[in-house]
Amino acid sequence: MDKPIKAFVFDVYGTLFDVIAIKEQCEEVFPGHGEAISQTWRTKQVEYFMMRQLMGKYDTLYAVTRSALKYALEDEGLKSTDDIEQQLMDAYLHLPLYEESEAVLKQLQDHQLVVFSNGSHDMLDPLIENAGIKDLLDKAVSVDEIKQFKPAPAAYQYVLDQLNIERDEVLFMSSNGWDISGAKNFGFQTAWINRKEAPVEQLSLEPNYIFSDLNGLLKWK
Amino acid sequence: MDKPIKAFVFDVYGTLFDVIAIKEQCEEVFPGHGEAISQTWRTKQVEYFMMRQLMGKYDTLYAVTRSALKYALEDEGLKSTDDIEQQLMDAYLHLPLYEESEAVLKQLQDHQLVVFSNGSHDMLDPLIENAGIKDLLDKAVSVDEIKQFKPAPAAYQYVLDQLNIERDEVLFMSSNGWDISGAKNFGFQTAWINRKEAPVEQLSLEPNYIFSDLNGLLKWK
Numbered sequence: 001m002d003k004p005i006k007a008f009v010f011d012v013y014g015t016l017f018d019v020i021a022i023k024e025q026c027e028e029v030f031p032g033h034g035e036a037i038s039q040t041w042r043t044k045q046v047e048y049f050m051m052r053q054l055m056g057k058y059d060t061l062y063a064v065t066r067s068a069l070k071y072a073l074e075d076e077g078l079k080s081t082d083d084i085e086q087q088l089m090d091a092y093l094h095l096p097l098y099e100e101s102e103a104v105l106k107q108l109q110d111h112q113l114v115v116f117s118n119g120s121h122d123m124l125d126p127l128i129e130n131a132g133i134k135d136l137l138d139k140a141v142s143v144d145e146i147k148q149f150k151p152a153p154a155a156y157q158y159v160l161d162q163l164n165i166e167r168d169e170v171l172f173m174s175s176n177g178w179d180i181s182g183a184k185n186f187g188f189q190t191a192w193i194n195r196k197e198a199p200v201e202q203l204s205l206e207p208n209y210i211f212s213d214l215n216g217l218l219k220w221k
Numbered sequence: 222m223d224k225p226i227k228a229f230v231f232d233v234y235g236t237l238f239d240v241i242a243i244k245e246q247c248e249e250v251f252p253g254h255g256e257a258i259s260q261t262w263r264t265k266q267v268e269y270f271m272m273r274q275l276m277g278k279y280d281t282l283y284a285v286t287r288s289a290l291k292y293a294l295e296d297e298g299l300k301s302t303d304d305i306e307q308q309l310m311d312a313y314l315h316l317p318l319y320e321e322s323e324a325v326l327k328q329l330q331d332h333q334l335v336v337f338s339n340g341s342h343d344m345l346d347p348l349i350e351n352a353g354i355k356d357l358l359d360k361a362v363s364v365d366e367i368k369q370f371k372p373a374p375a376a377y378q379y380v381l382d383q384l385n386i387e388r389d390e391v392l393f394m395s396s397n398g399w400d401i402s403g404a405k406n407f408g409f410q411t412a413w414i415n416r417k418e419a420p421v422e423q424l425s426l427e428p429n430y431i432f433s434d435l436n437g438l439l440k441w442k
Contacts, residue, residue: 043264044423050271051399051424054373055406067423074420152275178272185276199295202265202288203272 002189002208005220006165007112011174012119015193016214017095017127025091030078037072044068046178049118049149058147060120065092093126097133104214105136107221112138116159116172120144151182160188171208173217177201184208191216223410223429226441227386228333232395233340236414237435238316238348246312251299258293265289267399270339270370279368281341286313314347318354325435326357328442333359337380337393341365372403381407392429394438398422405429412437 010016022041027034045061045068052058066089073080105113113136117124121142128134141159148154160167167187174180175193177200184190184205192200192207193214200206209216231237243262248255266282266289273279287310294301326334334357338345342363349355362380369375381388393404396414398421405411405426413421413428414435421427430437 046268047271047399048422048424050268050275051372051402054271054274055403056374057406057424071420071423151272153277178268181272182276185278199292201269202292203269203278 003166003168005111005171005189006169007114007163007171008108008217008220009114009116009159009163009170009172009188011172011176011179012115012117012124012127013095014175014195015173016097016101016115016133017131018098019095021095022088022091025088029084029088030073030076033076033078036076037078040072040075041065041068044071053149053152058149060122060144061118061149062089062120062122065089065123092123094130095127097131098213100214102131102133102136104217105133107218109136111220112163114138114159114163115140116143116150117141118143118149118155151178151185153182153186156183156186156188160186171217171220173214180207181205224387224389226332226392226410227390228335228384228392229329229438229441230335230337230380230384230391230393230409232393232397232400233336233338233345233348234316235396235416236394237318237322237336237354238352239319240316242316243309243312246309250305250309251294251297254297254299257297258299261293261296262286262289265292274370274373279370281343281365282339282370283310283341283343286310286344313344315351316348318352319434321435323352323354323357325438326354328439330357332441333384335359335380335384336361337364337371338362339364339370339376372399372406374403374407377404377407377409381409392438392441394435401428402426 013019023034023038026037045065048064048068069085069088115137124140124142128140143149143155146158170188171191172183172188173191173193175195180190180192181201181203190207191209191211194210234240244255244259247258266286269285269289290306290309336358345361345363349361364370364376367379388408391409392412393409394412394414395401396416401411401413402422402424411428412430412432415431
């Protein structure tokens with residue numbers, strides 16, 4: 001039987017916060033290219049932090065994200081400037097919460113609630129501040145503090161070390177299949193927030209729970 | 222000045238061999254879905270071997286590729302069977318060479334020519350056999366021998382250990398940006414075979430040479 005949950009650990013981008021605003025910002029700056037830019041941008045962002053982790057060449061997610069943006073714009077044949085890149089990067093600091101995120105966090109206040117992101121604090125802190133949810137969280141932890149990206153086991157170990165509980169007493173939430181696989185591989189209990197009805201990753205690391213949004217967590221309220 | 226090249230080390234899929242046949246095979250089995258299946262299949266294949274490397278959960282590229290195929294078919298909402306999966310997997314064993322590959326290998330016979338792939342020998346050996354280029358190569362090396370996927374430095378170290386030369390005396394060829402970045406990071410000289418006119422990866426690891434196909438190597442013949 002699964003152990004009782006002592007801490008709820010949330011991924012950020014796509015999990016608590018809606019990244020759709022990034023596509024909209026891209027479309028506003030480069031009409032007709034929003035979809036293509038935002039897709040390549042996200043693909044390269046994930047590829048680049050995985051690459052850097054594999055090569056032992058850590059850089060902050062802010063720097064990685066900016067590099068991925070440069071690639072995406074060049075791939076679309078678009079001329080860019082520092083100002084335009086800055087404007088698009090700033091979208092990451094003002095993402096909206098999903099509609100249920102705040103209410104769910106409020107109803108889970110009797111538990112330890114932690115945010116754990118590949119985002120560096122220069123991205124993470126303003127985002128949480130701007131969304132007004134700082135007081136609802138016990139802690140916001142960035143992999144930048146140890147310079148090891150999820151899904152490397154060392155990253156999940158780092159957040160666990162701050163909780164003073166066993167690894168299978170953590171419930172980890174993410175909408176990203178790679179993040180859920182990594183957390184499960186490390187030994188967390190996992191709840192995949194599968195907002196897009198995607199297939200389960202074929203990595204023999206199935207999530208403990210699958211919910212269509214964060215409201216699924218209210219069974220623990 | 223760059224050191225003289227003592228060994229030419231080639232990646233396989235997309236570099237010596239044309240992977241377009243995979244899309245065609247997907248289209249034949251699932252008309253109207255070939256493009257989508259083959260794109261997701263490739264994306265997940267790369268994601269899964271990177272994930273496994275990051276998590277310390279090695280499995281052969283054959284197994285990884287089959288898992289990625291399962292995901293791609295499910296993502297397209299397609300019913301699959303073992304027979305269908307096997308038929309699509311077999312496409313990997315009968316890929317055609319690019320039109321220039323064999324002629325270039327023949328003209329570089331005065332040099333040490335090595336193939337180095339993430340592919341396990343159960344994929345790599347039949348492919349090279351079927352294409353009839355075995356006698357043109359000094360060696361076909363698989364990461365499966367050390368169970369470390371490119372772009373991890375340990376993988377490139379493994380092939381280097383078999384060459385008895387310095388790392389910067391190797392010229393490494395790949396069409397994959399992540400592979401070129403990894404090889405450059407390790408210290409090989411690199412020639413990116415940029416068949417699709419893609420942008421250079423934004424990882425501060427620019428290739429030493431960029432060619433549109435393998436004919437660019439004939440400057441060393």
